[in-house]
Amino acid sequence: MPANRPVYLGPVALLVLPLLAVFVARTSLADEAVQRPLWTTSKITGSPEPPPPLKQVLRYPKLKFDQPLYIELDPAKQRLWVITRDAKVFSLCDEPDVEAGDLFVDLKDVFKQLSPHPTAARVNTAYGLAFHPDYPKVPVCWLTYTMVDGQRGTHLEDGTRLSRFHVTFDDNGVPRCNVSSEKVLIAWAEGGHNGACLCFGPDGYLYVSAGDADVPNPPDPRRAGQDVTNVLSTVLRIDVNPTDDGPLYRIPPDNPFAANTSTASRNAPSSKADADVASALTYSREEALPEIWAYGFRNPWKMNFGPDGQLWVGDVGWEMYEMIYNVKPGGNYGWSVMEGPQSVIPDAKRGPTPILPPAVAYSHTEGASITGGFVYQGTKFPELRGKYIFGDYETRRIWAATITPHDDGRADTLENLTDLVSPSVRIVAFGEDSEGELLLLHFSEGTVYELQRNEQAGEPTSFPKRLSETGLFADIKTKTPAAGLVPFKINADMWRDGATATDRWLGLAHDEAIEVLPAPRRQADSIRLENMHFPDDSVLAQNIAVSDESGSDVLVETQVLHFDGTAWNGYSYVWNAEQTDAQLAPAAGVELSLAELGDFPQHRRWTVHSRSECMRCHNTWAGGPLAFTIPQLDVRDDHGSTSNQIERLKTAGLLSGDILNDSERLAAAWPPITDPTDETADVAARARAYLSVNCSHCHQNGAGGTATIDLRHIPKLDDMKTVGATPMQGVFQIAGGAIVAAGQPSKSVLLYRTACCGRGRMPHIGSREVDVEGVKLLRKWIASMDEDSASEIAPSLASTSAALELVAELDDGSLSATDRERWLVKAREAPPEIRNLFTRFQPFEYRQQLNRQLDPEMLLAINGDAARGATLFADKRNQCITCHRIGQQGGQIGPALDDVGKRLKPHEILTSILEPSKKIDPKFAAWTALTTEGQVHSGLLTERTDTKVALRNAKGDDVQIPREDLEELIQQTTSLMPDRLLNDLSDEQIADLLSYLVSPTTDVQP
Secondary structure, three states: OOOOOOOOOOOEEEOOOOOOOEEEEEOOOOOOOOOOOOOOOOOOOOOOOOOEEEEEEEEEOOOOOOOEEEEEOOOOOOEEEEEOOOOOEEEOHHHHHHHHOOEEEEEEOOOOOHHOOOEEEEEEEEEEEEEEOOOOHHHHHEEEEEEEEOOOOOOOOOEEEEEEEEEEOHHHOOOOEEEEEEEEEEEEEEOOOEEEEEEOOOOEEEEEEEEEOOOOOOOOOOOOOOOOOOOOOEEEEEEEEEOOOOOOEEEOOOOOOOOOOOOOOOOOOOOOOOOEEEEEOOHHHOOOOOEEEOOOOOOOEEEOOOOOOOOEEOOOOOOOEEEEEEEEOEEEEEOOOOOOOEEOOOOOOOOOOEOOOEEEEEEEEEEEEEEEEEEOOOOHHHHHOOOOOEEEEOOOOOOEEEEEEEOOOOOOOEEEEEEEEOOOOOEEEEEEEEOOOOOEEOEEEEEEEEEEOOOOOOOOOOOEHHHHOOOOEEOOOOEEEEEOOOOOOOOOOOOOOOOOOEEEEEEEEOOOOOEEEEEEEEEEOOOOOEEOOOOOOOOOOOOEEEEOOOOOEEEEEEEEEEEOOOEEEEEEEOOOOOOEEEEEEEOOOOOEEEHHHHOOOOOEEEOOOOOHHHHHHHOOOOOOOOOOHHHHOOOOOOOOOOHHHHHHHHHHHOOHHHHHHHHHHHHHHHHOOOOOOOOOOOOOHHHHHHHHHHHHOOOOOOOOOOOOOOOOOOOHHHHOOOEEEOOOOOOOOOOOOEOOEEEEEEEEHHHHHOOOOOOOOOOOOOOOOHHHHHHHHHHHHHHOOOOOOOOOOOOOOOOOHHHHHHHHHHHHOOOOOHHHHHHHHHHHHHHHHHHHHHHHHHHHHHHHHHHHOOOHHHHHHHHOOOHHHHHHHHHHHHHHHOOEOOEEEEOOOOOOOOOHHHOOOHHHHHHHHHHOOOOHHHHHHHEEEOOOOOOEEEEEEEEOOOOEEEOOOOOOEEEEHHHEEEEEEOOOOOOOOOOOOOOOOOHHHHHHHHHHHHHHOOOOOO
16 A cells, blocks of 8 residues: 555544544654653643533442442331342441441352252352331342352253242341341343342332343353243343242243243253244244233343333443433343344344334443433432433543433433443442432442532633644644654555544653553553553544645644553644634534635545543453553664664653563563565555554444454464354455455455445444555455465446446446546446445545435425325336335335324334334345355345345346255345435425325325
């Protein structure tokens, strides 16, 4: 890849991204060992956000537990109850000077007195506690706890118990557990993600949560999430019996699957769901356990009822999202087909009811482990009354959300999330006191906090609003850095849509060095990984410039990464047209017209991304900054020097750590990364480096990419899990496609994703333009893996693989102008997966039309003409009638639309067209079949038996594939209906079409 890549004139998107981790350098440190001057001018500390409205204060200053998990007030409001991780249950009076809780039971200590288990060796932990609604008049409680096998690492398939116990009282009235009274109601698998939360509903029934009982990766290995034949991944609802007369519980008659005869006494879950069930694509309602109230949860962590009787459940996510659900009877909440709004295992066998969306889902830029909360009913904060309060265990943030009801049958949603406090309490559980005020349980400290007004709320902060105020520059107009800022360079830079980082600097505000670690480690009391330990208020920064029409560099933003002592936070400063100063960008980001900054075309845009998007790349699992790393810094200095940058940074007192004294150990732990543009280097090393700096911040374990691959340059090739691996998120009609098909670039989905535009493009954020030289490098690397296996595919539009070959010819410039124009015209009519490969070559006007943003509110406000809409529907160029039938006309690939105006409201019809993949009826899901001969067929699955599979393709033809010829059958995450289907129509035509669909079809026919 040449270093001077062309600057593309399409829209440019850059976020404070993978390499915002750093501030750029044209010069290097002097070769001689000179002690660095201190950076004394820094004003970057704290946060630009004003102090939050509330603060967290210790409720019981003298009280402390060992890793508490649960806090609850009993129904009589007499005592608070706390469960700790070591399976102890305590009760205490709600008094400010309380010093200790009274032990109710130590389940580890009384293990031998519990109901015997044939192989269990001990109690592991306890999770949930619920008292009879008439407690203490009815002195009974229910507990959930887990047991483990005597063999280390062996989980019990019935190791999680829901048990009933009687409560006794000593002479002082202190409650104690009658261990010998235990009755086990239900048992299910233990092994992580246990859920095991309990609460009584206003209906008097007991609600019990259960997780998928397994490891995080691979996701849901038991395929428990959608399997309604067992307890896992569910919320159960049962009518418990507090006495020994009759059964321990009954099935409420209005449970969604109450008619079924199977019960949860069939405790052992099924093994991993059969991946190829011939008779059904989903579990039937008749198979479901009658105890199930809802299902499809990963690890439901804390649930409670609001004052209106609605159930709210927090569900801990996997790679990308954390969710809160407003749970409805029979509700399917997606796992592991979905993780909130994100597809995970789309071809998994599904539950018997449609997947429902979360009330709210926040990404792992905001948090990493949700803790469900309460609908606030206290009186101290009237502005919060009726809002749902919840938090995140890892980031320690606590939010208030407005509950928004819907009158169209949808569950309530949560909106307008507001941070309530400065993060400090590692919130593992919320509780309520007798006045309805919230209690916050701090897992790490073992303490209980309450909320109070923050006297400093809303006061302006001293965080610099202008770049000239940051202390980064001695002279902002001449771009002269302040004394003490250290310039540095890196081995491998990322692709920025043709923009460049012109200067990088490191700023240490204190006389401390950065400690280089021998391996990644977690920060104290946190899930955050760090590869280096930085002093508080460390700053990394870089200038980002775009070349204008004259070839001059124009500064668009300066990106700053600030370490506040706990976490890294990204900020952008947007340069003015005079290039004399830059303004702090708003938290939500901003879109710039480059024509206002320099000699750029009017249509050229630049996106300064939001601060949360910055942290999508600089995430918890990436280990800190992405460019200021040992692999990146391991480079020789400028001007022909023989010294290494790492050695000089160490000598200058900037880097420390024992591993720096052993070069071989350092290289083994943190191997240098290759410059992808160095054409003298090994092609595999270059390609791996390219993937590492552009993709690995998401695509490594835990970092948010749904594909379980590792694109860092460090792992061995086999450990990347890419070569020969089946893509989890679609193959784009590539016959025999793999993530990386050795020796066959045109069958490699990784290459397709980097070469295309639109749906399927990678990366999703930070870049909109295809890196032509990067694509060529990846193609060369894949081809070099196994040159003997390379297949000759003629360039054409006949298939995705053939289209990738045609794209290579366009990039090489080997086509004549006539052939180029001919292919591009034909590509506009090609299927989306092929058309998206050629979008970047099309004229600007075409791309502008294709990418125009439609305004639903404006479209709905236009009075359309149903008769004209009928004509548009019947026009095969618009593809409506090809797939959908009204009356006796049209195809049968999608649902019939005769009564769509009765079933859906106008805004719902429009949304289903604008966002066809947002909600897909399983009956009309897209499937892709790969035959043993390498043929690919896609369409609606119309038949699936022991002997054959039948798909109805986009032309309406039924394709039958014998079972013996079927290599693979995958359900796709995207709809058969193409995206941007309406973009070729005018706003008035869209309104006409919508009017026709809403109108009674007997009045107007296509």
